[in-house]
Amino acid sequence: MDALTRIETELRSRLGPAVQGLSSPQPGRLFVDVERRALRPAAKALIDLGARYMVGIGWDEIARNGTIGLAHTFAFDADHVAVVLRAAAPAGDPSFESITPDIPSAGWSEREYQDLLGLTFTGHPKPKRLVLADDWPAGVYPLRKEVPYNLEPPAAEDVAYRLDEAPPGTTVVPIGPFHLSLHEPEHFAVYVDGETIKGCDYRGFMTHRGIEKLCQTQVSYNEVPFVAERICGICGSVHACCYSQAVEAAAGLKISRRAEYIRTIMLEIERLHSHLLWLGIAGHLIGFDTVFMQAWRVREKVMWLAERITGNRKTYGMIVIGGVRRDITPEIRAGIEDVLAALEKEVLELKRAIIGDSAIHRRTKGVGYLSKEEAVRWSLVGPVARARGLRLDVRKDHPYAAYDDMAFDVPVADSGDVWGTLVVRVLEIFESISILRQALAGMPAGPLLIEAPEALPPLRHGLSMVEAPRGESVHYVITGEENRPERWRVRAPTYPNLQAVPQMLLDNQFADFPIILGQIDPCFSCTDRVAVIDAGSGRRRILGRTELEALSRGPEAGRSRS
Amino acid sequence: MWLASKIKQVLMVAKPGVVTLKYPFAPHPAPENYRGAPHWDHTKCVGCAGCANHCPARTILVRDLCQEIRVLLYDGARCTYCGRCAEVCPEKAITMTPRFEQATSDRNDITESLELFMLTCGRCGRCYDMEKTNAIDKLGLTGYRYDSLEARTVLRRATDTFQPKELDRTERYERPETTGD
Numbered sequence: 150m151d152a153l154t155r156i157e158t159e160l161r162s163r164l165g166p167a168v169q170g171l172s173s174p175q176p177g178r179l180f181v182d183v184e185r186r187a188l189r190p191a192a193k194a195l196i197d198l199g200a201r202y203m204v205g206i207g208w209d210e211i212a213r214n215g216t217i218g219l220a221h222t223f224a225f226d227a228d229h230v231a232v233v234l235r236a237a238a239p240a241g242d243p244s245f246e247s248i249t250p251d252i253p254s255a256g257w258s259e260r261e262y263q264d265l266l267g268l269t270f271t272g273h274p275k276p277k278r279l280v281l282a283d284d285w286p287a288g289v290y291p292l293r294k295e296v297p298y299n300l301e302p303p304a305a306e307d308v309a310y311r312l313d314e315a316p317p318g319t320t321v322v323p324i325g326p327f328h329l330s331l332h333e334p335e336h337f338a339v340y341v342d343g344e345t346i347k348g349c350d351y352r353g354f355m356t357h358r359g360i361e362k363l364c365q366t367q368v369s370y371n372e373v374p375f376v377a378e379r380i381c382g383i384c385g386s387v388h389a390c391c392y393s394q395a396v397e398a399a400a401g402l403k404i405s406r407r408a409e410y411i412r413t414i415m416l417e418i419e420r421l422h423s424h425l426l427w428l429g430i431a432g433h434l435i436g437f438d439t440v441f442m443q444a445w446r447v448r449e450k451v452m453w454l455a456e457r458i459t460g461n462r463k464t465y466g467m468i469v470i471g472g473v474r475r476d477i478t479p480e481i482r483a484g485i486e487d488v489l490a491a492l493e494k495e496v497l498e499l500k501r502a503i504i505g506d507s508a509i510h511r512r513t514k515g516v517g518y519l520s521k522e523e524a525v526r527w528s529l530v531g532p533v534a535r536a537r538g539l540r541l542d543v544r545k546d547h548p549y550a551a552y553d554d555m556a557f558d559v560p561v562a563d564s565g566d567v568w569g570t571l572v573v574r575v576l577e578i579f580e581s582i583s584i585l586r587q588a589l590a591g592m593p594a595g596p597l598l599i600e601a602p603e604a605l606p607p608l609r610h611g612l613s614m615v616e617a618p619r620g621e622s623v624h625y626v627i628t629g630e631e632n633r634p635e636r637w638r639v640r641a642p643t644y645p646n647l648q649a650v651p652q653m654l655l656d657n658q659f660a661d662f663p664i665i666l667g668q669i670d671p672c673f674s675c676t677d678r679v680a681v682i683d684a685g686s687g688r689r690r691i692l693g694r695t696e697l698e699a700l701s702r703g704p705e706a707g708r709s710r711s
Numbered sequence: 712m713w714l715a716s717k718i719k720q721v722l723m724v725a726k727p728g729v730v731t732l733k734y735p736f737a738p739h740p741a742p743e744n745y746r747g748a749p750h751w752d753h754t755k756c757v758g759c760a761g762c763a764n765h766c767p768a769r770t771i772l773v774r775d776l777c778q779e780i781r782v783l784l785y786d787g788a789r790c791t792y793c794g795r796c797a798e799v800c801p802e803k804a805i806t807m808t809p810r811f812e813q814a815t816s817d818r819n820d821i822t823e824s825l826e827l828f829m830l831t832c833g834r835c836g837r838c839y840d841m842e843k844t845n846a847i848d849k850l851g852l853t854g855y856r857y858d859s860l861e862a863r864t865v866l867r868r869a870t871d872t873f874q875p876k877e878l879d880r881t882e883r884y885e886r887p888e889t890t891g892d
Contacts, residue, residue, distance in 0.1 A: 367769075368767055371765075372766075372767035375767040375768075375795065443723060446727065453742075456745065457743075457744070460745050460746035460794065464791065502722075503716065503720070505712050
């Protein structure tokens with residue numbers, strides 16, 4: 150019995166008539182429509198069958214039929230199947246039963262639609278604001294169609310996010326929102342007992358740009374890839390490719406094989422420079438700047454290569470719906486091969502020089518540990534999951550582009566700590582080099598771009614996954630009637646991984662905070678100044694250097710220590 | 712173990728030596744096919760507005776100042792250099808130059824504007840490009856007259872310091888009912 154039938158039988162036997170519809174318009178995708186009340190049991194059934202939760206998608210259909218839709222997506226990685234559970238609630242009573250008690254990584258998806266669409270989730274363990282600013286007026290839900298994309302409600306001064314209550318006997322150390330070495334503003338309130346981390350509250354989404362809303366209202370289908378590229382500072386091709394694949398899947402377009410090969414090449418070049426960038430940053434975070442300098446020196450070759458292939462070192466603009474924009478000419482191919490040969494040598498040298506360094510071992514081994522069971526429970530993806538013994542890789546599990554033609558290994562470590570993620574990433578660099586060589590050698594002739602139909606069929610759903618350097622990116626597209634997506638949902642790999650960071654931080658040393666967070670691939674560093682928030686009153690005062698020195702010298706000046 | 716690693720690291724660092732480029736003190740030209748600032752060739756442009764239509768950043772504006780003059784304004788401040796305009800241009804009037812040093816304190820440095828002389832279609836009354844000759848010839852050919860004081864002020868200003876505000880005014884400007892005579 151194949152996986153689709155097994156899932157179908159299980160859902161029908163558990164839920165009976167609550168399953169309203171079942172379809173598989175694309176291979177490896179199963180769309181299941183269920184009644185609203187059956188959403189939680191259905192999700193539970195899929196998790197019991199061994200599914201991995203991916204992301205939730207909400208959309209506004211009030212103008213069309215008076216409902217707000219909600220879908221949860223699940224992946225059966227071993228069976229190469231992705232399941233979409235769809236349900237709808239009337240706009241007058243947009244409430245669903247929360248699935249977060251069963252699936253902790255669904256917590257953010259549900260909180261997101263609570264903010265953006267005004268859905269309510271009964272039984273959610275932490276129904277706090279997630280995406281919207283603290284002073285955003287209540288009752289204005291930006292993803293609803295009636296809210297204009299450029300709405301700017303007046304700012305309020307006197308509202309603030311209420312942090313979780315600190316566990317008794319702990320002190321709050323805030324990191325962020327603006328931090329010396331943060332690439333993006335995000336706020337961690339870390340609860341420490343002495344030097345040991347006892348918990349953490351996270352407030353992020355401070356750079357929520359409303360890209361989804363913008364692309365659903367302002368630009369047209371083939372302009373979205375260029376916006377998608379700017380979602381992330383590293384994985385531009387990943388998002389452009391993932392979006393294009395989602396639209397192609399929804400509209401039933403089949404692109405040429407050569408374009409798929411070129412997409413593969415772009416994605417692997419991106420993985421190369423992303424992993425080298427991470428390696429450098431990881432070295433920097435543990436105070437080992439030789440790694441930082443050398444990894445980035447090696448990485449620069451890849452950036453120049455990308456510049457030669459696409460015309461820019463980061464925003465490649467290569468991938469559009471229907472194919473790619475530029476060809477890999479024989480001269481460029483020779484250039485890629487030269488760079489790969491040099492790169493392989495240099496990365497090997499780098500690996501040999503640092504892999505045995507006990508300074509790295511001491512700072513990474515056993516740090517940020519998370520067991521395999523927890524990794525499954527939190528639906529971790531990418532190198533973070535592979536360092537916990539999970540053999541997850543979208544390139545193998547749900548092949549896209551030309552990955553079905555490539556022979557490669559998925560490196561897995563079982564140490565469950567930061568060291569594991571480092572090993573996995575370094576090994577993946579060599580796998581990427583091998584994939585690139587295979588792709589260059591096996592690239593068939595063919596057109597770059599296929600002629601897309603004048604209008605894509607409206608209201609079709611498409612789901613696509615791409616293995617970004619940091620893990621699995623998920624894009625969900627509902628095609629629209631006005632030459633632009635009706636709904637476009639983006640889930641970057643950090644979305645599930647970050648949700649598990651509080652778990653990884655538990656009982657670690659505060660000094661290891663940057664690298665524990667850094668293992669999932671955002672970046673942090675320590676600071677020369679701290680802000681102390683009084684957990685009771687929420688009042689904040691900033692301590693300067695002299696005060697800090699006084700604090701550290703006078704034992705009674707410090708806060709209570711157990 | 713530790714010492715062996717350190718020796719390897721010293722060798723790894725010593726071998727490439729200094730890799731920092733001399734740029735900006737020595738020039739560092741962009742590679743071939745680089746997508747730098749776009750440039751419009753006014754002799755080729757037919758004013759179809761395809762570039763404006765496909766610009767993901769919405770930084771190309773096309774407006775009709777009056778019946779015969781169509782203005783194309785490219786504001787580089789918002790450009791993402793994706794090269795989509797050059798790709799969709801049917802006349803290949805747009806090239807992506809290798810210019811990348813675009814930082815400036817004056818927005819006009821990275822703004823391009825074209826005034827295209829269009830003819831009126833005898834049937835539908837819409838305008839279209841005449842011939843690809845020089846602008847002075849076009850003036851005579853199209854029968855263009857400064858028949859409105861308002862249009863003249865707008866045009867004068869448009870030529871050297873083009874302001875998007877002026878475009879707003881021209882939106883409200885009432886077009887002449889008949890053209891030429």
